[in-house]
Amino acid sequence: xxxxxxxxxxxxxxxxxxxxxxxxxxxxxxxxxxxxxxxxxxxxxxxxxxxxxxxxxxxxxxxxxxxxxxxxxxxxxxxxxxxxxxxxxxxxxxxxxxxxxxxxxxxxxxxxxxxxxxxxxxxxxxxxxxxxxxxxxxxxxxxxxxxxxxxxxxxxxxxxxxxxxxxxxxxxxxxxxxxxxxxxxxxxxxxxxxxxxxxxxxxxxxxxxxxxxxxxxxxxxxxxxxxxxxxxxxxxxxxxxxxxxxxxxxxxxxxxxxxxxxxxxxxxxxxxxxxxxxxxxxxxxxxxxxxxxxxxxxxxxxxxxxxxxxxxxxxxxxxxxxxxxxxx
Amino acid sequence: xxxxxxxxxxxxxxxxxxxxxxxxxxxxxxxxxxxxxxxxxxxxxxxxxxxxxxxxxxxxxxxxxxxxxxxxxxxxxxxxxxxxxxxxxxxxxxxxxxxxxxxxxxxxxxxxxxxxxxxxxxxxxxxxxxxxxxxxxxxxxxx
Ligand code: SF4
Numbered sequence: 314x315x316x317x318x319x320x321x322x323x324x325x326x327x328x329x330x331x332x333x334x335x336x337x338x339x340x341x342x343x344x345x346x347x348x349x350x351x352x353x354x355x356x357x358x359x360x361x362x363x364x365x366x367x368x369x370x371x372x373x374x375x376x377x378x379x380x381x382x383x384x385x386x387x388x389x390x391x392x393x394x395x396x397x398x399x400x401x402x403x404x405x406x407x408x409x410x411x412x413x414x415x416x417x418x419x420x421x422x423x424x425x426x427x428x429x430x431x432x433x434x435x436x437x438x439x440x441x442x443x444x445x446x447x448x449x450x451x452x453x454x455x456x457x458x459x460x461x462x463x464x465x466x467x468x469x470x471x472x473x474x475x476x477x478x479x480x481x482x483x484x485x486x487x488x489x490x491x492x493x494x495x496x497x498x499x500x501x502x503x504x505x506x507x508x509x510x511x512x513x514x515x516x517x518x519x520x521x522x523x524x525x526x527x528x529x530x531x532x533x534x535x536x537x538x539x540x541x542x543x544x545x546x547x548x549x550x551x552x553x554x555x556x557x558x559x560x561x562x563x564x565x566x567x568x569x570x571x572x573x574x575x576x577x578x579x580x581x582x583x584x585x586x587x588x589x590x591x592x593x594x595x596x597x598x599x600x601x602x603x604x605x606x607x608x609x610x611x612x613x614x615x616x617x618x619x620x621x622x623x624x625x626x627x628x629x630x631x632x633x634x635x636x637x638x639x640x641x
Numbered sequence: 642x643x644x645x646x647x648x649x650x651x652x653x654x655x656x657x658x659x660x661x662x663x664x665x666x667x668x669x670x671x672x673x674x675x676x677x678x679x680x681x682x683x684x685x686x687x688x689x690x691x692x693x694x695x696x697x698x699x700x701x702x703x704x705x706x707x708x709x710x711x712x713x714x715x716x717x718x719x720x721x722x723x724x725x726x727x728x729x730x731x732x733x734x735x736x737x738x739x740x741x742x743x744x745x746x747x748x749x750x751x752x753x754x755x756x757x758x759x760x761x762x763x764x765x766x767x768x769x770x771x772x773x774x775x776x777x778x779x780x781x782x783x784x
Binding site (some may be wrong): 349 | 644645649651652654676679681682684689690692693695716719720721764
């Protein structure tokens with residue numbers, strides 16, 4: 314029984330199947346809200362599902378110049394890692410801290426899992442042997458380098474805030490703070506430094522999702538789909554699914570870090586869903602109100618604007634920790 | 642009905658190929674995506690690469706320069722992929738029929754490489770967006 318329960322948990326709810334369905338639904342929300350902003354009607358609710366089905370039914374071409382193994386495995390690895398990340402986050406949300414099997418330092422694992430889809434994209438596109446994809450790859454690499462530092466700094470702010478809220482100083486319990494379960498108990502977004510960190514992390518997630526203004530590697534008008542240009546059929550469907558799951562995992566990650574997670578009771582699930590939709594709508598609004606930036610502008614933006622702001626936020630959080638002021 | 646065809650009808654992604662059009666047809670193609678016509682209601686999206694496309698929207702007489710590129714774009718598209726000849730030029734070279742640089746209407750060039758290609762004609766100079774949408778609907782019903 315135990316085994317079946319665990320398998321159901323992993324494969325159906327809230328595991329793989331649920332995550333993918335929720336992701337496709339989130340894709341639809343993105344397209345629908347975009348259409349509403351444009352004063353259009355927009356696609357029907359099952360449109361992302363139709364797209365994936367159709368791509369699965371189409372011919373899958375592999376370019377002659379491509380490195381076949383890398384070209385085929387990159388989307389699989391990207392999809393698997395982001396699915397794993399989503400499962401990790403659901404476990405933090407739905408199972409009490411004592412027995413969700415989470416471990417010390419799972420935050421670090423989550424950070425690594427968040428990078429793997431981008432790395433897989435870089436590998437896959439550079440293996441496709443197309444000059445457009447090569448430009449896209451170069452841009453994606455620079456993009457990863459520019460936002461990753463800021464994301465980690467925002468993360469440090471969250472860790473310091475968690476320690477402040479926890480209000481303890483003996484070293485053994487301090488180590489406990491380095492797990493998503495204990496981070497999910499608090500709401501750093503209500504403090505000044507936490508709010509700054511939340512905004513910066515939101516922009517990083519925007520870049521991770523490849524949404525405008527950071528859709529530089531895909532840039533359909535200049536480099537014709539860039540990193541994904543040579544993908545077709547089932548492999549493209551895998552990328553689309555990976556993007557759909559990212560749309561679940563990354564906003565959920567922000568909710569856990571900054572807004573106190575989701576929790577188990579009926580009321581708190583509703584509230585958690587509200588938080589998730591709030592993050593999603595913020596992302597969509599940024600997407601639809603900004604033009605695409607150039608890659609050099611993006612690097613400058615993250616390093617020279619977001620970076621110092623995050624440094625200030627870290628100092629504020631440290632001060633708050635020292636003087637025991639939770640709102641700093 | 643075959644699920645492949647069914648899902649293809651639900652989400653036809655189009656790639657726009659200009660083979661020497663006067664740019665008026667291209668403007669009308671983009672017009673289909675605007676709030677007034679909004680073909681995304683039917684799942685139609687403009688994609689940036691022929692590899693992602695389910696339909697090539699070809700506009701313009703095929704010039705000697707453009708013919709090899711058109712063939713390349715068609716061969717690079719993952720099948721099943723249909724072809725739309727949009728405008729009088731693409732359907733039958735129109736008023737440029739006697740031009741020195743014109744090598745043929747779209748269907749002739751495509752049929753050279755793939756005799757079984759599915760080609761739809763949307764005449765007009767330029768065709769109205771309504772005409773294009775009706776062309777897409779007729780094509781999808783014929784699949
Ligand atoms: S059909 Fe008319 S509008 Fe279209 S490309 Fe030819 S001349 Fe221009």
